[in-house]
Amino acid sequence: MGHAFNQYQSPLQRSCEHAVSYIESLPERKIDQVATSEQLRYALGGPLPLEGSDPAAVIDEMVKNVDAGLIASGGPRFFGYAIGGALPASLAADWLVSAWDQNVPYYVSSPAMAVVEETAAEWMVELLGLTPGSAVGFTSGAQEAIYTGLITARNTLLQRAGWDVATQGLYGAPRINVVLSDQIHSTIKRALSMIGIGLNDIIKVPTDDNLRMLPEALRDIMANCEGPTLVCAQAGCIDSGAFDLFDEIADCVAAHPNAWCHVDGAIGLWAAASDKQKHLLKGIERIDSIDTDGHKWFNMPYDCGMVIVKDPSAITIAMGGNNMGDYLNDAMAKPDRNAINFGIAASRRARGVPVYAAFKSLGKAGIAAHLDNCTDLAKLMAAQLAEVEGITVLNDVVSNRFSVQFGTGDTASRDVLTERVVHRLQQEGYLYPSTSGYKGLKTMLISILNYHTSQEDVLTSVEKILAAFAAEKAALV
Numbered sequence: 001m002g003h004a005f006n007q008y009q010s011p012l013q014r015s016c017e018h019a020v021s022y023i024e025s026l027p028e029r030k031i032d033q034v035a036t037s038e039q040l041r042y043a044l045g046g047p048l049p050l051e052g053s054d055p056a057a058v059i060d061e062m063v064k065n066v067d068a069g070l071i072a073s074g075g076p077r078f079f080g081y082a083i084g085g086a087l088p089a090s091l092a093a094d095w096l097v098s099a100w101d102q103n104v105p106y107y108v109s110s111p112a113m114a115v116v117e118e119t120a121a122e123w124m125v126e127l128l129g130l131t132p133g134s135a136v137g138f139t140s141g142a143q144e145a146i147y148t149g150l151i152t153a154r155n156t157l158l159q160r161a162g163w164d165v166a167t168q169g170l171y172g173a174p175r176i177n178v179v180l181s182d183q184i185h186s187t188i189k190r191a192l193s194m195i196g197i198g199l200n201d202i203i204k205v206p207t208d209d210n211l212r213m214l215p216e217a218l219r220d221i222m223a224n225c226e227g228p229t230l231v232c233a234q235a236g237c238i239d240s241g242a243f244d245l246f247d248e249i250a251d252c253v254a255a256h257p258n259a260w261c262h263v264d265g266a267i268g269l270w271a272a273a274s275d276k277q278k279h280l281l282k283g284i285e286r287i288d289s290i291d292t293d294g295h296k297w298f299n300m301p302y303d304c305g306m307v308i309v310k311d312p313s314a315i316t317i318a319m320g321g322n323n324m325g326d327y328l329n330d331a332m333a334k335p336d337r338n339a340i341n342f343g344i345a346a347s348r349r350a351r352g353v354p355v356y357a358a359f360k361s362l363g364k365a366g367i368a369a370h371l372d373n374c375t376d377l378a379k380l381m382a383a384q385l386a387e388v389e390g391i392t393v394l395n396d397v398v399s400n401r402f403s404v405q406f407g408t409g410d411t412a413s414r415d416v417l418t419e420r421v422v423h424r425l426q427q428e429g430y431l432y433p434s435t436s437g438y439k440g441l442k443t444m445l446i447s448i449l450n451y452h453t454s455q456e457d458v459l460t461s462v463e464k465i466l467a468a469f470a471a472e473k474a475a476l477v
C-alpha cells in the first residue's frame with residue numbers, strides 16, 4: 001500500500017452507512033425540514049479550513065450538518081415540480097462511476113465505459129421505439145440535452161440554407177423562424193436565448209385546454225414560414241402531462257422545404273416504453289431531435305439526461321469534435337464510439353452507467369410497470385380529488401401529473417386558497433406538492449414520478465390534502 005490507497009475504505013464505508021440510513025428514512029422523514037439558511041450557514045460555513053481532517057470524520061460531520069437542510073425529494077410522497085427518485089441498481093452503479101473515475105468522451109480513455117454507454121444508448125432507442133441508429137448523447141440533464149439538440153438543429157438548418165455556422169458564426173446568417181408551443185418549457189427558451197437565436201421573434205402556437213398544441217394552428221403558421229424553420233413541441237407538459245401530436249407535427253415539418261422539429265421529452269418520453277401509454281407518442285420516431293431526462297421519470301440519480309438525434313451525422317458535425325488537437329488525433333481516429341461526437345462535454349463522468357444498470361435490473365417489463373404505476377396513481381389521485389366539491393382538476397390525466405385548483409369563488413380567491421393549501425401541505429411535510437400556473441390560474445401541481453410511490457401513499461395523501469383544504473377554507477372565512 002505504498003500510496004495508501006487503503007485510505008478510501010473508511011470514508012467510503014461511512015458514506016455507505018449514512019446513505020443507507022438516509023434512504024431507509026425516506027418513507028417516514030418529514031419532507032421539508034425547518035432549518036433556516038442562517039442555521040445551515042452556521043453549521044456548514046465558517047472560516048476556510050487551514051488544516052486537514054480525517055476523511056471519515058469529514059463525512060460524519062458533513063452528514064450531521066446537512067441533515068436539517070435536506071429535502072426528502074427521493075421519498076415516495078414528493079409530488080412537486082418534476083423530480084424522481086433513484087433506482088437501487090442505478091444509485092449503486094453511480095457510486096462506482098465515481099470510484100472508477102473514468103473520462104468517457106473518447107473510447108481510448110475508457111473502452112469499458114464506452115461500450116456500456118453504447119449498449120445503454122441502443123437499448124434506449126429500441127425500448128422507446130425510436131428510429132434505429134439514432135444517436136444518443138448522455139448529458140447533465142434535459143437542459144444540456146436541449147442545448148445540444150437545438151445547436152444541432154440550428155447548424156443543420158443553416159447548413160441546408162448554405163451557411164456554415166462552425167466557420168462563419170452567426171453574424172449575417174439567414175434568420176431561423178422559431179415556432180413553439182405556447183406552453184413550451186422555460187429551458188427551451190433559455191437555450192434559444194443563449195445560442196444566438198433569441199426570443200423576440202418567436203411564433204407561439206396556441207394550445208387547447210389540456211395544454212396541447214393545436215395542430216391546425218401549427219399548420220397555418222408553418223405554411224407562412226419561409227426559410228429555415230425550427231419547431232419545438234413537447235412530450236409531457238409540466239402542468240398537464242400532455243403530449244403534442246407528433247405525427248401531425250412531423251407531417252408539417254416534412255411538407256416544409258427546410259424545417260426541423262425538436263421535442264422536449266424531459267418528463268414524458270419514457271411513456272413510449274409502456275404498451276399502455278405509447279399511443280401518446282405516436283410519430284415520435286419521425287422527430288429530428290429529442291431531449292429527455294434520466295433523473296426524472298426514469299429515476300436515475302441526478303446528473304443524467306439524454307439527447308437523441310435521428311440523423312447521427314447531424315449531431316456529429318454540429319459537435320465538431322474532430323479538431324481537438326494533435327494529442328487527441330489518435331483517439332478520434334478509433335472506429336469505436338467517441339461520445340464527444342454526441343455531446344458538448346469534452347470531459348465527463350460515465351452517465352450512461354446508471355442507465356445501463358436500470359435496464360439490467362428492471363428489464364423492459366419492470367420499466368413499463370414503473371411507468372404504468374405512476375400514471376395509474378396520478379389518475380387515481382386526481383379522480384379522488386375531483387369528486388370533492390370545491391376541487392377542480394384542470395386537465396385530463398393522461399400521464400404522471402395534473403393541476404388542481406381549490407375553491408369556488410372568484411379567480412383571485414381561488415388562487416389565494418390554492419396557494420395556502422399547498423403551503424400548508426409543504427409545511428406539514430407528509431407530502432410535497434408544489435404551486436404552479438395553468439393558463440393564468442394559480443394551481444397545485446401533483447407529479448408522480450417515484451418508483452417507490454404506492455397506492456397507500458396516494459390514498460393517505462388525498463386525506464391530507466382534503467384536511468388541508470378544509471382547514472384553509474375555514475381559516476379564510
Ligand SMILES: Cc1ncc(COP(=O)(O)O)c(C=O)c1O
Nearest residue numbers: 082141142143185187238266293
Ligand atoms: C418539461 C421540462 N423540460 C426541461 C426541463 C429541464 O430539465 P433539467 O432540469 O433536467 O435540465 C424540465 C425540468 O423540470 C422540464 O420539466
